[in-house]
Amino acid sequence: MTAADAPAASARVLAGPPAAQALLDDTARRAARLPFTPEIAIVRLGEDPASVSYVRGKDAKAKETGLNSTVHALPDATTEAELLALIGQLNTDPAVNGILVQLPLPAHINEERVLNAIDPDKDVDGFHPVNVGRLWTNTPGNVPCTPQGVMFLLRHYGIEVAGRRVVMIGRSNIVGRPMAGLLVNAHATVTVAHSRTQDLPAVTREADILIAAVGRAHFVTPDMVKPGAVVVDVGINRVERPGKKPRLLGDVHPDVASVASALTPVPGGVGPMTIAQLLGNTVAAAERQRA
Numbered sequence: 037m038t039a040a041d042a043p044a045a046s047a048r049v050l051a052g053p054p055a056a057q058a059l060l061d062d063t064a065r066r067a068a069r070l071p072f073t074p075e076i077a078i079v080r081l082g083e084d085p086a087s088v089s090y091v092r093g094k095d096a097k098a099k100e101t102g103l104n105s106t107v108h109a110l111p112d113a114t115t116e117a118e119l120l121a122l123i124g125q126l127n128t129d130p131a132v133n134g135i136l137v138q139l140p141l142p143a144h145i146n147e148e149r150v151l152n153a154i155d156p157d158k159d160v161d162g163f164h165p166v167n168v169g170r171l172w173t174n175t176p177g178n179v180p181c182t183p184q185g186v187m188f189l190l191r192h193y194g195i196e197v198a199g200r201r202v203v204m205i206g207r208s209n210i211v212g213r214p215m216a217g218l219l220v221n222a223h224a225t226v227t228v229a230h231s232r233t234q235d236l237p238a239v240t241r242e243a244d245i246l247i248a249a250v251g252r253a254h255f256v257t258p259d260m261v262k263p264g265a266v267v268v269d270v271g272i273n274r275v276e277r278p279g280k281k282p283r284l285l286g287d288v289h290p291d292v293a294s295v296a297s298a299l300t301p302v303p304g305g306v307g308p309m310t311i312a313q314l315l316g317n318t319v320a321a322a323e324r325q326r327a
């Protein structure tokens with residue numbers, strides 16, 4: 037065997053399911069300590085296959101964890117006024133501790149108006165501007181599930197963020213921006229890159245921890261990664277295949293495993309953390325509502 041065929045060093049796999057299970061176990065214990073059963077209301081509009089599949093996953097995990105879960109599956113033609121009326125009812129229903137409106141919403145509905153209508157204390161997605169403000173002032177509130185799940189995963193695997201350079205690729209309200217806020221709160225030095233960033237590979241090569249939430253399959257290539265960096269792949273790019281389950285590709289090219297010291301897989305990385313954190317947020321909201 038020549039040096040050229042020698043297997044490349046391979047990054048440690050930061051598997052989501054064991055970390056997610058640790059979070060779910062803690063969530064189930066906390067739920068069981070409450071004098072009532074915490075309840076999440078999940079609202080979905082239309083039949084987008086990805087949304088149908090995610091909502092099914094969230095509902096099943098909620099029940100497994102000892103929570104009540106109600107799915108409100110509304111037709112695609114639901115008006116914004118009808119959706120707002122449902123949110124109003126869920127806001128005032130004392131049995132409901134958490135509300136999640138699955139995104140994306142159909143084009144005829146104004147997403148901002150809908151998210152702003154959810155009671156911030158029941159907003160377990162943490163998308164309401166009040167919760168965004170709480171995150172950026174480092175005060176208690178509901179925090180978006182995916183970034184908070186990434187923080188849990190890093191902690192679970194003993195990866196320190198304080199004092200380290202983190203580059204976040206993506207600045208969405210769901211992932212990039214709240215991820216940056218959590219990292220700043222955890223004392224990381226944070227750079228947020230996006231589609232207008234000049235010389236992105238030079239920026240990402242500075243990262244001790246590189247987090248990708250771009251939405252483009254295999255976007256992060258080995259030349260963009262500092263040797264030994266930890267790489268977190270948030271991306272989920274669905275490749276539909278007729279008659280088969282869709283293939284899921286991350287935003288990180290698999291060859292990055294030969295440069296990074298640790299890497300989250302897709303599937304089986306950040307995705308399961310998102311769902312576990314949603315239930316964690318629901319129980320935390322129930323605890324605060326009771327206090």
Ligand SMILES: NC(=O)C1=CN([C@@H]2O[C@H](COP(=O)(O)OP(=O)(O)OC[C@H]3O[C@@H](n4cnc5c(N)ncnc54)[C@H](OP(=O)(O)O)[C@@H]3O)[C@@H](O)[C@H]2O)C=CC1
Nearest residue numbers: 182206207208211230231249250251270271272306307310
């Ligand atoms: N694992 C999980 O639980 C979750 C996974 N996801 C997945 O994460 C990915 C990102 O989701 P989301 O944040 O909602 O996506 P958005 O499309 O809202 O945001 C993508 C971000 O990537 C940036 N971007 C796009 N192209 C480039 C480029 N060429 N160079 C640098 N930056 C670029 C955009 O920049 P700009 O702002 O300039 O347009 C934008 O900020 C998707 O694959 C999604 O499916 C999302 C939520 C949860």
Ligand SMILES: Nc1nc(=O)c2c([nH]1)NC[C@@H]1CN(c3ccc(C(=O)N[C@@H](CCC(=O)O)C(=O)O)cc3)C=[N+]21
Nearest residue numbers: 089090137138139140161181303304305307308310311
């Ligand atoms: N209001 C709202 N809140 C969200 O949190 C939200 C949303 N809307 N819209 C869409 C994105 C995406 N998202 C995922 C959740 C779980 C997995 C997940 O469990 N993924 C598994 C695979 C699941 C499968 O096989 O399809 C994995 O990566 O291993 C992925 C993605 C939540 N989101």
